[in-house]
Amino acid sequence: MISLFHFSRIFAQVDAGSVHGNFQVDAQYYQPDSLIGAPKVPEKFLSNAFGNINYTKGAFSAGVRYEAYNNVRQGFDPRYKGQGIVNRFARYQTELLDVTVGNIYEQFGSGLMLRTYYEPGLLYDNSLDGMRIISSPKKGITLKGLVGKQRYFFNVGTGIVRGGDAEINLNELLDSLLGKKKTRVILGGSFVSKYQADQDPSLILPENVATYGGRLTIIREGFNFSTEYAYKINDPSLDNKFSYKFGEVLFSSVSYATNGFSFLLQGKRVDNMSFRSDRNESLQSLLINYIPATTRPHTYSLLALNPYATQLRGEIGGMAEIQYKFKKGTFLGGAYGTEITLNGSLANGLKHIGVNDSLTSQYYYKTRWTDIGNAYYHDFFIEINKKFSKKLKGTFLVANQFYDRNIIQFAADNAGYKDLESTIGVIDLTYKYKSSSTIRIELQGLFAREQDMITNSNLVAKGNWAAALIEWTPTGNWFFAVYDQYNYGNPDASLQIHYYLGTFGYNEGPHRIAVSYGKQSAGIFCVGGVCRTVPASNGITLSITSSF
Amino acid sequence: MKKILLALFALSLFSFITVSGDGGKIPSATVKKLDGSKVNSNTFSNNGKPIIISFWATWCKPCKKELDAIHENYPDWIKETGVKLIAISIDDARSSGKVVTDVKSKGWEYEVYIDENQDFKRAMNVNNVPHTFLIDGSGKIVWSHNSYSDGDEEKLYENVKKLVAGEPLSH
Numbered sequence: 001m002i003s004l005f006h007f008s009r010i011f012a013q014v015d016a017g018s019v020h021g022n023f024q025v026d027a028q029y030y031q032p033d034s035l036i037g038a039p040k041v042p043e044k045f046l047s048n049a050f051g052n053i054n055y056t057k058g059a060f061s062a063g064v065r066y067e068a069y070n071n072v073r074q075g076f077d078p079r080y081k082g083q084g085i086v087n088r089f090a091r092y093q094t095e096l097l098d099v100t101v102g103n104i105y106e107q108f109g110s111g112l113m114l115r116t117y118y119e120p121g122l123l124y125d126n127s128l129d130g131m132r133i134i135s136s137p138k139k140g141i142t143l144k145g146l147v148g149k150q151r152y153f154f155n156v157g158t159g160i161v162r163g164g165d166a167e168i169n170l171n172e173l174l175d176s177l178l179g180k181k182k183t184r185v186i187l188g189g190s191f192v193s194k195y196q197a198d199q200d201p202s203l204i205l206p207e208n209v210a211t212y213g214g215r216l217t218i219i220r221e222g223f224n225f226s227t228e229y230a231y232k233i234n235d236p237s238l239d240n241k242f243s244y245k246f247g248e249v250l251f252s253s254v255s256y257a258t259n260g261f262s263f264l265l266q267g268k269r270v271d272n273m274s275f276r277s278d279r280n281e282s283l284q285s286l287l288i289n290y291i292p293a294t295t296r297p298h299t300y301s302l303l304a305l306n307p308y309a310t311q312l313r314g315e316i317g318g319m320a321e322i323q324y325k326f327k328k329g330t331f332l333g334g335a336y337g338t339e340i341t342l343n344g345s346l347a348n349g350l351k352h353i354g355v356n357d358s359l360t361s362q363y364y365y366k367t368r369w370t371d372i373g374n375a376y377y378h379d380f381f382i383e384i385n386k387k388f389s390k391k392l393k394g395t396f397l398v399a400n401q402f403y404d405r406n407i408i409q410f411a412a413d414n415a416g417y418k419d420l421e422s423t424i425g426v427i428d429l430t431y432k433y434k435s436s437s438t439i440r441i442e443l444q445g446l447f448a449r450e451q452d453m454i455t456n457s458n459l460v461a462k463g464n465w466a467a468a469l470i471e472w473t474p475t476g477n478w479f480f481a482v483y484d485q486y487n488y489g490n491p492d493a494s495l496q497i498h499y500y501l502g503t504f505g506y507n508e509g510p511h512r513i514a515v516s517y518g519k520q521s522a523g524i525f526c527v528g529g530v531c532r533t534v535p536a537s538n539g540i541t542l543s544i545t546s547s548f
Numbered sequence: 549m550k551k552i553l554l555a556l557f558a559l560s561l562f563s564f565i566t567v568s569g570d571g572g573k574i575p576s577a578t579v580k581k582l583d584g585s586k587v588n589s590n591t592f593s594n595n596g597k598p599i600i601i602s603f604w605a606t607w608c609k610p611c612k613k614e615l616d617a618i619h620e621n622y623p624d625w626i627k628e629t630g631v632k633l634i635a636i637s638i639d640d641a642r643s644s645g646k647v648v649t650d651v652k653s654k655g656w657e658y659e660v661y662i663d664e665n666q667d668f669k670r671a672m673n674v675n676n677v678p679h680t681f682l683i684d685g686s687g688k689i690v691w692s693h694n695s696y697s698d699g700d701e702e703k704l705y706e707n708v709k710k711l712v713a714g715e716p717l718s719h
Contacts, residue, residue: 022675262649325655547679
């Protein structure tokens, strides 16, 4: 492996194309902790690692990715076991014709019908192993076609996925007529179908399931409108309890932005839109499409303690956000200006009207666009960003969240938990005492109104929380952080636990090493100037990332 | 435990042995302009002057800190070196609608593109954001840095100046 990397360096210097790659190892030494529910790990030491090597020369590119799990870290799917080359591709790219064979990442529109995507932090990889052709026969027209099977751990899934997409940029296509117009219009349409044999002894299942839809984007100066609709024919699956109902989704967004002010409104309605290349799969396996959540992803840990995920079975929701910057020299702006963000998001279920034909065992139900079901989630927050002086900056945030734990965490209408409503406050101060030396302090509090009926589960965060972080960056290269998340309000006094985490690390150019010790809760985790998605853990963790 | 430490040592050694083999051209990937049109990354140019490519996301606090810090000095940087900053958002469909509102309400004058399915991020082998690259006048990637802490923008600018003056770069 080392000689391979050396080889790549030599290769890169001779002008015969270029080689780039990256590499990441996350290894953890586990300590059992019965109090927080961290089990005894027989191997004691687990690691996830991957390396990508890409070669580019002119219109040609190719790459491979090797992954190794010996064994996979806690919190990930144990079916990631062993090692091997899981991704390889070759691509020849020109304006007229762009052909890829091998593992393909593609997104049609906003992904409602097809998105193959890779997120190593989550071990999410639903790449399509097959062939893709992209063609732009005329300026303003993009046509795409693809076929393949999806990655399934160290193999591919059983179903075949094929699809096509067309996008027309009217201003580019009709350049002489519209090229100089301020209003830009882009139209698109997709068709995606999957094939999986019906081997069910009792049900007659559709072997070919199609989804199709269209999209429109209109942009005029600061104004932005985009909408996409997709329809799916009946697709009985484990996700929808083998219902023969069709699926549909509408996702729209409108925004206006000018210097110092912006407004964003997003809305969506999803009904029975889980779309997988294997109807018996669950969790994050073999998903063909992606329905984005219309809630804001948070990076402060207590705000992200109860995060929302789109309910593919059915949901209606939306988000509105206003951002405003008080200019320098005004009363509220002070010497450096003040930024303020107001954000509110909601997600509700759909009301199901049952139509259950038990004779044919074809389970069916109806929904209406005007019938909104129970609240699943809301998040309202106000965030203020303020620079006080050349040395001191701060972020202040107050939020109110509502969280239906039964639905979001356990995907059940009644798993026995009560809804959680919480108020969360964050103070984040950065003090720059020398040109590249800083101290950052974060204080967070979560004040909950909930009384869980099930008190003996470590899966459930209970009661009030407080959290504090001190991060010290003595030079741009080194960083040290100490974090404590304290569940001081747990109704069970023996579970009022401190989740300590100490981290230090070193950055140089594109290389980074970090070592941490302690207990970590799941979420998007930001430390030492980098954000990534991490699972819950306990023990010593070593992370190395590098790219070249 | 000894074995583990040994393994950790070997791993850390490994990562340093692979230190930067930069010198390639910007790889080709399709990214989206804020007006919705598509652009190939291999067409990025700045008339023979250096380019900074900064990968960021609307949910990434350090990324926005970095772009804010550069924003304060950007007119001077352009005047002194002619450098151009290209900001690549890796927001997916969930938050890509927020890219234009963030950019405009912050008043950033950068050239901004959205890399919605992360094709360019993968082609550039970016692990995490923020990740900043420096491209020389001939379009070659000559320097890169992962992460941001306050003051890093000054080091970046030192390297931009060195690049313009033809001096060797420092990490």
